[in-house]
Amino acid sequence: MLFGGGLLLALAQSFGYLPIIGKTDFSLVAWQSIFQQTEFWQSLGLTLWIGFASTVLSTVLAIVCALLLRRQFRGKKAVTFLFQLNIPIPHIVGAIGILLLFSQSGLLARLANLAGMINDPAQFPALVNDRYAIGIIAEYIWKETCFIGTIVLATLQSVGEDYENAAASLGATRWQRFRYVTLPLIMPSVLTASILVFAFAFGAFEIPFLLGRRFPSALSVLAWRSYTDTNLALRPEAMAMSLFIALVSTGMILLYMTLSRKLVRQ
Amino acid sequence: MKRLTKYAGVALIVLGVLAPFIPILIWSFARRWYFPAVLPTEWSIRGWAYAFSSASRLPQALWQSLLISGVTSLLSILIGLPAGRALGLHKFRGKTLVEFLMLAPTIVPAFAVAMGIHVVFIRLGLADTMIGVILVHLVPTLPYVTLVLAGMFANYDVNYEAQARSLGATPLQTIWYVLLPSIYPGLIVAGMFAFIISWSQYILTLLIGGGRVLTLPLLLFSFASSGDNNVTAALSIIFIAPAIVLLIISARYLTGRNVSLARGN
Numbered sequence: 001m002l003f004g005g006g007l008l009l010a011l012a013q014s015f016g017y018l019p020i021i022g023k024t025d026f027s028l029v030a031w032q033s034i035f036q037q038t039e040f041w042q043s044l045g046l047t048l049w050i051g052f053a054s055t056v057l058s059t060v061l062a063i064v065c066a067l068l069l070r071r072q073f074r075g076k077k078a079v080t081f082l083f084q085l086n087i088p089i090p091h092i093v094g095a096i097g098i099l100l101l102f103s104q105s106g107l108l109a110r111l112a113n114l115a116g117m118i119n120d121p122a123q124f125p126a127l128v129n130d131r132y133a134i135g136i137i138a139e140y141i142w143k144e145t146c147f148i149g150t151i152v153l154a155t156l157q158s159v160g161e162d163y164e165n166a167a168a169s170l171g172a173t174r175w176q177r178f179r180y181v182t183l184p185l186i187m188p189s190v191l192t193a194s195i196l197v198f199a200f201a202f203g204a205f206e207i208p209f210l211l212g213r214r215f216p217s218a219l220s221v222l223a224w225r226s227y228t229d230t231n232l233a234l235r236p237e238a239m240a241m242s243l244f245i246a247l248v249s250t251g252m253i254l255l256y257m258t259l260s261r262k263l264v265r266q
Numbered sequence: 267m268k269r270l271t272k273y274a275g276v277a278l279i280v281l282g283v284l285a286p287f288i289p290i291l292i293w294s295f296a297r298r299w300y301f302p303a304v305l306p307t308e309w310s311i312r313g314w315a316y317a318f319s320s321a322s323r324l325p326q327a328l329w330q331s332l333l334i335s336g337v338t339s340l341l342s343i344l345i346g347l348p349a350g351r352a353l354g355l356h357k358f359r360g361k362t363l364v365e366f367l368m369l370a371p372t373i374v375p376a377f378a379v380a381m382g383i384h385v386v387f388i389r390l391g392l393a394d395t396m397i398g399v400i401l402v403h404l405v406p407t408l409p410y411v412t413l414v415l416a417g418m419f420a421n422y423d424v425n426y427e428a429q430a431r432s433l434g435a436t437p438l439q440t441i442w443y444v445l446l447p448s449i450y451p452g453l454i455v456a457g458m459f460a461f462i463i464s465w466s467q468y469i470l471t472l473l474i475g476g477g478r479v480l481t482l483p484l485l486l487f488s489f490a491s492s493g494d495n496n497v498t499a500a501l502s503i504i505f506i507a508p509a510i511v512l513l514i515i516s517a518r519y520l521t522g523r524n525v526s527l528a529r530g531n
Contacts (some may be wrong), residue, residue, distance in 0.1 A: 007374075010382030068275045079276055082283055088459070088509040090466035092483055093502045096490055097286020100293060100499070105301045107289045113302040121301050142286060196373065203375035205469045210490065220375060224469070227381055242378035249374040256373070257366060 007246060014239035030236030040241070042216035050133050050218060051202040054140035059194045061141065062148035063186070067178075069149070070156050080153070086146035091139065095210040098139045102127040128211055135211035136218075140201050148193040155189040156182075192260050199252035203245045219245055293499035313496030317504065322497060323485060324504070331465060331481040334396060338403040339411075339460035343453065345404075346411035353412065354419025368409045376406045377469045387474060394476040402474045403467055407460040414459075418452030458512040465508060 014030050034040045069080055086094075101107050109124035118124050128135035167181045208218035217225070219241060227238035293299070297310035317324050353364065371379070380402050384393065392398035426448070430440045446453070468483040475481075482505050489498045 007379055007382060009386060010378060013382065013385070064275075065279055068272065068279065071272060073272060073276060075276075079280060082280060085510065085513060086283055088462045088513050089506050090462075090483065090509065092466070092468060092486060092490075093290070093506050094286055096486075096498060096502050097288075097290050099490075100289035100495065101286055107292075107304075110302050110304050114304055142282070146283065199373045203373075203378075205375065205377055210487075220377065223381075224377070239381060242375070242381055246374045246378040250370065253366065253369050253373050257362075257369065 010239045010243055014236050014243055030240045034237050034240050043219045043222045046216050047202055047219040050136055051198050054137045054201045055194050055198040058141045058144040059148055059190060061145045062152055065149045066152035066156060069153055083146055084150050086143050092206050094139045094143050095207050098135055099128055102135050129213050133212060136207050139207050144197045151189050151193045152186050155186050159185050192256055195252050195256045199249045203249055290499045290502050293495045294503055313500040316497050317500040327480045327482045327485040330479060334400055335461045335464040338400050338407055338464040339457050342404060342407040342411040342460040343457050346408055346415055349412045350415025351419050354416035368412055371405050371409045379405055380470050380473045384473060393474060394478040396479055399471050399475045399479050402470050403464040407463050411456040411460050414456040415452055418449045422448060455516050458516050462509055462512060
């Protein structure tokens, strides 16, 4: 109720329906206006880049981690617990950690100085509030690798190693076993988990707000800036932008549901 | 050699997970830590002392955060329990649609919803109040709790309840002795993650609370943007403490399916 109602109200306001400032007529001005702004398209481009880069990199890393954590080694229980530790940690804390680690006077820059690679903080590459959103992507990778990895690990454990052993006894190499046996088995859960990650990275606000540049900023930050602008006339545009994000996420849910349904049928 | 690469890989994972916590931990005890020193040249507990003094407004933020997250998770369970039961036990027309509507708020960013609701909350006098903040926190927590409990009810046999009733148990006794014992792992996981989801909210609290309702993430944000690394670091550690405690308690109840929806974001 709250959710659907909120979205409908946002929709009405994106059409310029704002009785508080005396506007009760409906128009498409806000939607037309955002699609004509270069800043909107630049923000969209940046947001898509953040979403895709963090999803692809954390998915690949997560598979590698899960395959490694599945094997037997000393301290396996403790390491697996540590791996899950990231999941409930709030993103804000991750962002603060990345800031203290990656900034030009951060811990990494100090280590680079110790190693004799740089002499001055300014020589360290800008990894936070930077053009390519490296700090933002790093935070998502840090958190979402553990998320996808935990799900893949659970899938691997429920599938067992019988299929791989059978393939091995038929003479499959390590790579062939991974490519033709393990990967198809974990693919459904990998896909659904990474769709969730993409939808989150596409719409999240806190991380680009803390670790991003002011211009161009992520779509959510742009929407927030228009919403809190002293010029109330910008509010319909803010609503239109949030709804655009919501629309993309909705597409992602449909994809998620179709995929997970297929997974159940198999 | 193979053993060596395996342990090197495991060490890399551990380092990767812990990396952002290392500077946070050091900064919380640092006094002088200028570039290029790898470790602080002077240590102190100033960050901690300031964080716990009333000047930092931590006591107020901590209290309001605990209250909001506690009430939010309690309400989510009270509403989510019957909803999850209906969704898990019964087949009905339009169930797919309901499932879609339940999944939507876990993925669609909640601030899009909150921006729409804001106007109504202002008119109802709910804006800038704790009740308003709790209501808007229910948007992301409630669907999560309902989905987890629906999953629990999918494996639940209602006939036990009928048996208890036929043996003379009152409805309350049936709930207490039959229903709750069989779904409590789901209840614990759902309740804890509802708490953490609410605990981590920043933008919803800022929007609906209008700065009048001060929670821990709001305080953390304001120190982080003021650049006081000592206090920011100490507050970060206080902020993640409940997440770690809850994870330790709930680790034995966690499964892949639960995890897929429980993200402290």
